[in-house]
Amino acid sequence: MIVLQLVVNGVLLGGTYILLAQGLNLIFGVMGIVNIAHGAIITLAGLFTYWFVTETHLSPLLLIPPVFIVMLVVGGILQRLLLEPLAKLGRSRELLTLMVTFGLSYVLVETALNFFGSQYVSLPDLQTTWSVAGLAFNEALVAAGALGALISGGLYIWLRYTASGQALLATSQNPVGAVTCGIDVRRMRAIAFALGTALAATAGILLILILPLSAPTADTLTILSFVIVALGGLGDYRGAVMAALLLGLVQSGVGYYLGGDAEVVVPYLLLITFMVVRPQGIGHATR
């Protein structure tokens, strides 16, 4: 029974993790870079949600549409200003982009520190638990996991079955080929980054419902998202889903049997094991 409960928790946790990873995956797939500020965006959104809920006592889920749209715009602007100038460079592009997002991360973290302080905060709402067939379903976990899966599924459908989504996929698979198909690759890059940051912000809104967040530890979320993406195979969407679920399950189990501190180390150990044993990740795509 305990095992079943751990599995349920793990799957629901994995659902939220999927959302964490997809934003990063999108950016990596289309632009070939890892956004180090990813964790900072998640944290900033989460802290803002905390403030919003404690001030207005409205449901945090109301924030999702406006924040998503605002982040689309902000992400697009950031990409144009900070990252597009680097897109033309050859070899040094990867490293210099890492540096820029590294700098951006600290700007965002400092902003969060100044507005929200350095303490951990979490939302006490949605902590009711439903009991179904003897298993406990925590309302926050269910909401986050379900919404995460829903948004992720919507993203997948958009990418696969709509013209605009397919244009984005095409750009990530072969930028030169995409250009010859008449796709505006510059616009695709901006869209990818904007979407990636919007997804990160949404993940933050949902994450604050389950986990405590704090400004100084924002980069641990970057690492966590990166671990999921790397485990799944960089740029592989289905692999990322599998990796997110795997991570959720393993953390759920380890957290119960070995305690909180061991739980923290799980992502890194999983990553190192995979890097040694199967570097291309769980998924099938290669890059």
Added chain:
Amino acid sequence: MGQWLERRLSAPPTTPATAARGPRPLAVAILVAVIAGAGAMPLFTSAYVLQLATDILTFAALAYGWNIISGCTGYLSFGQVSFFGIGAYATSVLVLRAGVPWYLAALIAAAFSGVVAALLGTVMLRLRGIMFALGMLGLARILVVVASDWNYIGAAGGLTLPAELTPIAVYLAMWVTVVGAFALNYFVLHSGWGLSVTGVRDEETAASAIGVPTARIKTAAFIMSALAPAAVGGLVAWNRSFIDPPSAFDPTLDLQVIVFALFGGIGTLWGPALGTLVLVIVGEQFWAYLPDLQLALYGVLVIAVVLAFPGGVVGIANRFGWLRRRPVLAPTTLPSVSRPPQPAPLGDETIIEVRDLTVRFGGLVALNGVSLSVRRGEMVSIIGANGAGKTTLFNAITGFVKPSEGGVFYQGKSVSDIPSYQRARQGIARTFQIPRLMESMTVWENTLLAARYGKRGGDAVEQAAWALHTVKLDALWLEPPSKLSPGQQRRLEMARALALDPTVILLDEVMAGMTRDEQGEIRAVLRHFRELGVAAVAGVEHVISAIADISDRMIVLDRGKKIAEGKPDAVLRDPLVIESYLGKVS
């Protein structure tokens, strides 16, 4: 804006006219005076200035450590603070539990940190650049957790150390550490060995093809970069008389170090020192007014430097002709060659043999049971339509691709267990279809790097000079590859191959994109390959007219299979060959 950036990044690394062996005497004198003056400084200054100077030295040492792995080797590390913390804890434990004197403890801690780097390196340096950067970021986090739970080192409460160090002692110890870290950087940027590090940074694959043991070089650089932060960590722990996990593995230390090194000039000799000096002094004035924005401003500075002047202060100085890097081991003029290589002995044994070679990439069969050989004294051309598997064949012979079935034999022995850099050292040289030249090194240094790993042993300088004379690139010896025409770049690739003193050279489409005159120059070199000491040559080619008359034998591949072999004029008239290129008229 992209073009503007591109121009900034393509500033030539060296001054063409003034290559001289070793540093200028005046520069050395100034450097010695500065170091001695810095050492004697505590005698003349106030406590405040001493503290500021100590801070500058602290960050300079950290920046020099970071510079080696991130700037010189090209593996960006966002977690060098891990070594800082390891050094801090190791020093403290040695002093508290083993009674070791503090300066000795710091040295032992540095050595221990080097060992940790060696172990970490075997896992992490196999990863791509992004993985390594984020892996290091995560490492610092893991270490905080581990340290917080480990009672022997004080767990979350940390360790308290007896206050024993005077400010002057700390200053002098930091001064020694900075001099040491600077010396390491000098070694990496100006020695023959250090050329391998730059080669790995610029073109890791090509470096492997000219004999550089890339894994070992990367690990050595990583170890070197771990020494300074560990020593600094030990000294800082003692100065503060207290360490605990958050302060020992504080990620904002990484941010500051990266900002300073980037601002000064990443991957340069003077960048870390200049950047630290300027930014610590400026910061001192600033932080009084804006204490809450320090991290944000550093972040903005990183972004601004990357977008506006990625070469840092040193990069800007280079544009005015200052602080330019001098080419490594370059004599005042290119020496004429007194001892050219011996002509290759005669004989007809098989140099390279490929037996039933099959290479599959997922579902695609690139090579399907191909068998061929290259014998001593002959030049073999390998032709075929695109997708025939020609480059895959070369990649399998040189070790860049693993065969799915079949074997590759060099001078009678199987090479399947021999890594690519060793095959190069044993005498298999190759050029690349798209020239992979080390862009931040001069023509001379590109060739010298290969010569260092050549079979000939002895004087690499002379071997490199001979190679450049042979391909007639001597006039351009101090130019960067970006200034060469495509034909000249291919000749440089040939010079690199010749510098290895190879037994066999594999040329991958060397004639592509060359003018008739340039083709003529290469043909002249290829006609006399036996006199140059090379036993055999194999060339993959599309420009058949350029190699048909100088080849002894021609092999044709079509969709992974060998379809013809023999004298060139017979092969070129073979109906199967014509059909593979032009298709069938039905």
